[in-house]
Amino acid sequence: MSGKGYVYKNEPLIFELSAPGRRAYSLPALDVPASDLAEVLPEDQLRREPAALPEVSEVDVVRHFTRLSQRNHGVDLGFYPLGSCTMKYNPKVNEVVANLDGFTGVHPLTPEELVQGALQLMYEMQGYLAEIGGVDEVSLQPAAGAHGEFTGVSIIRAYLEDRGEGHRHKIIIPDSAHGTNPATAVVAGCRTVEVKSDERGGVDLESLKAVVDEDVVCLMLTNPNTLGLFDENIHEIAEIVHEAGGLLYYDGANLNATMGYARPGDAGFDVVHFNLHKTFATPHGGGGPGSGPVGVKKELADFLPVPVVRKTGDRYFLDYSVPKTIGRVKSFHGNFGVVVKAYAYIRSMGPDGLKRVSEDAVLNANFLMRKLARDYHLTYDRICKHEFVVSGVRQKERYGVKTLDIAKRLLDYDFHAPTVYFPLIVPEALMVEPTETESRETLEAFAEAMAAIAREAAEDPDKVTGAPHTTFVKRLDEARAVRQPDVAFKGDLEEK
Amino acid sequence: MVHSPYLPNTEADRRAMLAELGLESVEDLFRDIPEKVRFRGSLDLPPALSEPELLTHMKTLAGRNANASEWALFLGGGAYDHFIPSVVGHVIGRSEFYTAYTPYQAEVSQGVLQTIYEYQSLITRLTGMDVANASMYDGASAMAEAALIACAATRRKKVVVPSTVSPEYRETIRTYTAGQRIEVVLAPYDGETGTADLSELEKLVDGDTAAVLLQHPNYFGCLEDPEEVSRLAHGVGALFVIGVDPISLGVLRAPGEYGADIAVGEGQPLGNPLSFGGPYLGFFAATEKLIRRMPGRIAGATVDKDGDRGFVLTFQTREQHIRREKATSNICSNEALNALAAAVYLTVMGREGLVEVAKLCLHKAHYTRERLSALPGFRTPFRAPFFKEFVVSGPRPLEELNRSLAQRRMLVGPDLGRHYPELEGSFLVAVTEKRTRAEIDGLADGLGGLA
Ligand SMILES: Cc1ncc(COP(=O)(O)O)c(C=O)c1O
Numbered sequence: 001m002s003g004k005g006y007v008y009k010n011e012p013l014i015f016e017l018s019a020p021g022r023r024a025y026s027l028p029a030l031d032v033p034a035s036d037l038a039e040v041l042p043e044d045q046l047r048r049e050p051a052a053l054p055e056v057s058e059v060d061v062v063r064h065f066t067r068l069s070q071r072n073h074g075v076d077l078g079f080y081p082l083g084s085c086t087m088k089y090n091p092k093v094n095e096v097v098a099n100l101d102g103f104t105g106v107h108p109l110t111p112e113e114l115v116q117g118a119l120q121l122m123y124e125m126q127g128y129l130a131e132i133g134g135v136d137e138v139s140l141q142p143a144a145g146a147h148g149e150f151t152g153v154s155i156i157r158a159y160l161e162d163r164g165e166g167h168r169h170k171i172i173i174p175d176s177a178h179g180t181n182p183a184t185a186v187v188a189g190c191r192t193v194e195v196k197s198d199e200r201g202g203v204d205l206e207s208l209k210a211v212v213d214e215d216v217v218c219l220m221l222t223n224p225n226t227l228g229l230f231d232e233n234i235h236e237i238a239e240i241v242h243e244a245g246g247l248l249y250y251d252g253a254n255l256n257a258t259m260g261y262a263r264p265g266d267a268g269f270d271v272v273h274f275n276l277h278k279t280f281a282t283p284h285g286g287g288g289p290g291s292g293p294v295g296v297k298k299e300l301a302d303f304l305p306v307p308v309v310r311k312t313g314d315r316y317f318l319d320y321s322v323p324k325t326i327g328r329v330k331s332f333h334g335n336f337g338v339v340v341k342a343y344a345y346i347r348s349m350g351p352d353g354l355k356r357v358s359e360d361a362v363l364n365a366n367f368l369m370r371k372l373a374r375d376y377h378l379t380y381d382r383i384c385k386h387e388f389v390v391s392g393v394r395q396k397e398r399y400g401v402k403t404l405d406i407a408k409r410l411l412d413y414d415f416h417a418p419t420v421y422f423p424l425i426v427p428e429a430l431m432v433e434p435t436e437t438e439s440r441e442t443l444e445a446f447a448e449a450m451a452a453i454a455r456e457a458a459e460d461p462d463k464v465t466g467a468p469h470t471t472f473v474k475r476l477d478e479a480r481a482v483r484q485p486d487v488a489f490k491g492d493l494e495e496k
Numbered sequence: 497m498v499h500s501p502y503l504p505n506t507e508a509d510r511r512a513m514l515a516e517l518g519l520e521s522v523e524d525l526f527r528d529i530p531e532k533v534r535f536r537g538s539l540d541l542p543p544a545l546s547e548p549e550l551l552t553h554m555k556t557l558a559g560r561n562a563n564a565s566e567w568a569l570f571l572g573g574g575a576y577d578h579f580i581p582s583v584v585g586h587v588i589g590r591s592e593f594y595t596a597y598t599p600y601q602a603e604v605s606q607g608v609l610q611t612i613y614e615y616q617s618l619i620t621r622l623t624g625m626d627v628a629n630a631s632m633y634d635g636a637s638a639m640a641e642a643a644l645i646a647c648a649a650t651r652r653k654k655v656v657v658p659s660t661v662s663p664e665y666r667e668t669i670r671t672y673t674a675g676q677r678i679e680v681v682l683a684p685y686d687g688e689t690g691t692a693d694l695s696e697l698e699k700l701v702d703g704d705t706a707a708v709l710l711q712h713p714n715y716f717g718c719l720e721d722p723e724e725v726s727r728l729a730h731g732v733g734a735l736f737v738i739g740v741d742p743i744s745l746g747v748l749r750a751p752g753e754y755g756a757d758i759a760v761g762e763g764q765p766l767g768n769p770l771s772f773g774g775p776y777l778g779f780f781a782a783t784e785k786l787i788r789r790m791p792g793r794i795a796g797a798t799v800d801k802d803g804d805r806g807f808v809l810t811f812q813t814r815e816q817h818i819r820r821e822k823a824t825s826n827i828c829s830n831e832a833l834n835a836l837a838a839a840v841y842l843t844v845m846g847r848e849g850l851v852e853v854a855k856l857c858l859h860k861a862h863y864t865r866e867r868l869s870a871l872p873g874f875r876t877p878f879r880a881p882f883f884k885e886f887v888v889s890g891p892r893p894l895e896e897l898n899r900s901l902a903q904r905r906m907l908v909g910p911d912l913g914r915h916y917p918e919l920e921g922s923f924l925v926a927v928t929e930k931r932t933r934a935e936i937d938g939l940a941d942g943l944g945g946l947a
Contacts, residue, residue: 013614048749179820187825289777
């Protein structure tokens with residue numbers, strides 16, 4: 001044993017804990033007459049050797065995964081200022097209600113009259129999101145933000161095609177955009193055209209005018225954008241794109257900044273997606289699940305994926321008869337279990353609470369930005385929204401300490417690092433999103449750590465470039481993981 | 497005044513912070529929003545509920561849904577009421593896991609990264625494939641992305657899909673392929689067997705075909721002939737993509753053994769609750785050759801500075817955050833926690849348990865079919881071998897049957913008529929290891945009275 005306290009430094013792989021004959025399961029005995037396997041299944045379809053799954057006891061399973069959980073940072077352990085990801089606290093009551101049997105145990109193809117509670121929840125959620133986003137109709141089907149983007153762009157293309165404008169194939173994307181935006185455009189069969197940001201961090205209007213033409217499908221925009229800056233020209237941007245016959249797509253990753261202050265639908269956006277796992281406090285699950293509902297203005301409602309939940313009288317039902325639907329983007333009705341948590345969150349915050357969420361998110365970000373700006377270069381010196389970007393250029397130029405090193409050093413101070421090297425237009429970017437669920441004391445402690453690292457960079461740069469020093473593993477060799485790929489364990493198989 | 501347990505800033509904090517910023521009020525922080533687009537109203541949402549009020553409201557909504565803890569669900573069609581061992585909920589309920597995000601900082605994310613690596617390892621062992629990714633949204637979107645990868649890999653623009661593939665999967669494939677103008681050719685099924693009509697399939701598969709997509713067991717529950725379809729696909733240089741029920745792999749041959757290039761499937765049966773359709777997970781496994789074309793996250797083993805084993809996200813140059821428009825997929829957030837549930841499930845069941853679950857399903861399903869096909873007025877139209885699900889055609893519309901079964905707190909379905917007009921009056925019956933003999937006999941009694 002070594003490392004921190006009583007936890008093994010290297011937790012073995014579950015396969016390395018396996019011993020033939022151990023078991024962690026308990027199943028009832030067969031209570032019906034057995035069929036003859038050889039008779040009911042063709043010989044050549046039978047599996048000859050069981051899959052080489054581990055053989056362990058329940059104690060082994062629990063200790064293994066519990067130990068692994070301890071080798072991980074999460075919001076419940078501390079500050080997680082990962083920009084663009086809105087790592088806010090995930091209320092426990094939402095976990096409790098989402099785990100009710102009446103939600104978890106419901107089969108998606110149950111007759112509608114027997115799932116009126118689930119349908120009511122979805123129907124109301126569609127309405128809440130439409131109100132918050134300033135749009136007319138909402139589909140809860142997409143499973144994440146990028147899935148929402150794909151759904152939204154598919155809706156726009158179908159709408160244009162329906163108007164005889166199927167030739168349009170260009171999607172305009174600012175150079176500050178998230179990677180999913182251009183990737184989505186290409187999956188949807190379009191070509192991307194990049195538009196530059198101006199010196200205030202917004203879309204450069206002249207560059208935009210230069211690229212809009214009769215081939216434009218839409219502009220995909222995050223507002224506030226990935227610099228955490230609200231695009232003050234949004235009205236003009238909408239006019240320019242609309243005049244050319246294109247539409248405006250809103251990437252809702254940053255909605256946490258403006259609830260109750262601005263609605264994308266009012267600002268001219270035609271299609272929006274929401275990230276329930278960001279704005280509406282559902283946990284990120286170590287990478288997912290998320291939920292990425294899409295909202296549209298009424299002209300586009302005929303193209304929504306099916307089914308949509310509707311109501312006649314006091315009965316809720318799944319409507320599959322959306323006339324020009326794009327079809328489906330996944331099975332069933334979306335990530336319902338995530339929707340339940342987001343619904344509970346909206347109900348517990350209410351309209352004033354949500355507005356207050358955005359206020360505190362923005363206040364916290366500005367407060368922290370001013371503190372970090374003492375030691376780190378602030379590229380865009382103006383009021384930010386819920387997040388901001390500083391740069392480690394000074395530290396790199398003067399002391400050879402890269403932003404990656406600063407990020408790794410933060411781990412030694414028990415903080416998760418901000419998002420780094422994104423957005424791409426800021427060199428050595430550190431993108432910080434504190435969220436509204438952090439206290440002033442936490443922000444001050446983080447600012448102190450960042451200041452301390454800036455001092456270390458000047459006085460003892462090796463301490464920073466060699467970080468992290470206190471984590472279970474030291475800096476990992478990513479290049480080797482590509483050069484000598486090992487993405488599935490084979491060690492125990494070779495022994496045999 | 498807003499009081500929320502999730503908002504730590506007090507009025508005094510706010511005042512102090514604003515003062516430090518040299519601002520008068522919070523309003524000043526929103527001056528950059530032009531008046532033209534500024535929302536001046538109040539959001540029309542219901543007023544805030546306290547925690548006890550919220551619990552009451554949510555329990556009321558939950559109370560209006562028939563659910564697996566009180567009902568015997570013989571429902572199938574892509575989601576199944578399998579048993580979930582208690583350990584699964586315990587592990588995924590650890591908030592170190594569920595309040596983390598994508599492991600961008602590997603050194604403080606070894607828990608998530610190692611579990612992804614173990615999940616990938618488990619999936620490759622189950623499917624007999626070389627590599628697996630960290631998860632897709634669900635089985636349908638995984639198959640759709642497999643179709644896109646096949647087109648990119650072969651530089652062809654056509655995929656062939658038998659109509660025995662789930663209608664929901666096919667609709668998803670259509671949506672995903674529409675923008676890239678990929679042709680989706682539907683192949684018919686054999687009305688006797690309930691499986692893809694291989695001679696028709698052979699005619700539709702040609703040198704322009706990027707992939708043949710098969711589901712096995714198929715939407716009707718019937719076993720296809722993957723070996724033959726694999727041969728067909730490879731004969732024209734197309735990829736063979738198969739969607740499998742992971743539980744069936746306790747008794748059925750692994751896709752890697754019959755030459756699948758990509759094996760995908762719905763991972764819900766592996767420790768994930770029904771949840772009215774999601775969140776589920778799509779598993780995605782492939783041959784080594786395709787690793788640089790895989791969508792989504794992949795974890796890999798490496799070493800740290802001291803030479804100790806550790807895990808990182810790898811082959812990231814495939815992904816949107818690095819490659820943007822040249823990425824192999826646009827997926828970012830995936831279904832990591834559901835994949836963790838699947839990893840724990842497969843670990844708990846282990847080498848013997850998965851076989852046992854599969855056999856329980858198989859025997860119980862066969863017993864059920866025998867009972868139902870003996871009922872007057874009921875038929876089981878397809879004669880292909882099956883695993884845990886099968887088609888029944890009844891004497892009355894499913895709606896009526898279910899209304900009557902509901903009195904016994906039982907349900908069957910879904911109905912097949914909506915997607916297969918020729919099967920009007922037919923429906924699916926799925927039988928998992930959870931169904932008891934008493935329930936199955938009760939189902940037969942219930943239906944028997946309706947002829
Ligand atoms: C600005 C922005 N757009 C899109 C996405 C993609 O969202 P998701 O990960 O839910 O697919 C993200 C997520 O990180 C984001 O920050």
